[in-house]
Amino acid sequence: MRRHIRNKPLIISFALLTSILFLSNVYAGDNDEASLVLDFKTTGEDSQFASNIDSTPDFVEVDVDGETRNRFTATLVLKSATNLMGVNCDLIFDNTKLKIVDISESKGDLNFDGRENIADILTLAERFGESTTSEGMSYFDLDSEGDSVDKIDDKDIEAVSANINQATLFWTCNPNSDLSTIRESGEIFESPEVSNQNGKIDDIITFLLSRIHPTPAGFGFDGDARIVDIVFEVISGSSGETTISFDDAIVIDEATEITQTEIINSSTPKSINSLIILP
Numbered sequence: 214m215r216r217h218i219r220n221k222p223l224i225i226s227f228a229l230l231t232s233i234l235f236l237s238n239v240y241a242g243d244n245d246e247a248s249l250v251l252d253f254k255t256t257g258e259d260s261q262f263a264s265n266i267d268s269t270p271d272f273v274e275v276d277v278d279g280e281t282r283n284r285f286t287a288t289l290v291l292k293s294a295t296n297l298m299g300v301n302c303d304l305i306f307d308n309t310k311l312k313i314v315d316i317s318e319s320k321g322d323l324n325f326d327g328r329e330n331i332a333d334i335l336t337l338a339e340r341f342g343e344s345t346t347s348e349g350m351s352y353f354d355l356d357s358e359g360d361s362v363d364k365i366d367d368k369d370i371e372a373v374s375a376n377i378n379q380a381t382l383f384w385t386c387n388p389n390s391d392l393s394t395i396r397e398s399g400e401i402f403e404s405p406e407v408s409n410q411n412g413k414i415d416d417i418i419t420f421l422l423s424r425i426h427p428t429p430a431g432f433g434f435d436g437d438a439r440i441v442d443i444v445f446e447v448i449s450g451s452s453g454e455t456t457i458s459f460d461d462a463i464v465i466d467e468a469t470e471i472t473q474t475e476i477i478n479s480s481t482p483k484s485i486n487s488l489i490i491l492p
Contacts, residue, residue: 242480
């Protein structure tokens, strides 16, 4: 399991939120009527707060070692979220017909997989020339060529500059907000290799972190939360139909209490399975 940790404050919150993995006492919550669904196309009709769900995959042919394969992207969305602070769920698929190629956060959000990091624009310039690591953890995302391994430099500025004034489709931050209201995120994504072995992405976890402590009232997200992008590839020779479904879903909000023994006032959202017609 990949653990993408930004710094020590994140580690504290990470330890607290990952108790979701082990605790099963679920009480009625504000997001019982929210719905987990896969959106197979991102269009101009999708916004930071509302997602127009397209239930039909858009297959793209790619060359893999000289063989043509079909791939499609699915965005995990929690629709109609209220005061959202965190999501955990499993995604189940038939690994004889589909495989996971990539799992990552949606464009524009904080992410820890080597792509642009929107919120770091706010502090990147003032840390120019400083070391990028501390105790083995990266303080920001490296550019795709890996040219910023040792210190913050022009490559890092270049990697994020195009997004400075762009809105984001992801639920956790808005680069046009002031620093105090930015919602940062922590994530756990299982590696595709492990998911493909089991036919299940076990524990997709995302949660919000506040720059202000204690977390101010109204910090949680309201709307359609675009959680994660997943690239699927059709196994060579597969045809017919297959289904992608959800399991073990839990949502936490501002009213949720997480203790050493239980989670109080969490939610069990509805889920909508996706039927895929293979090409």
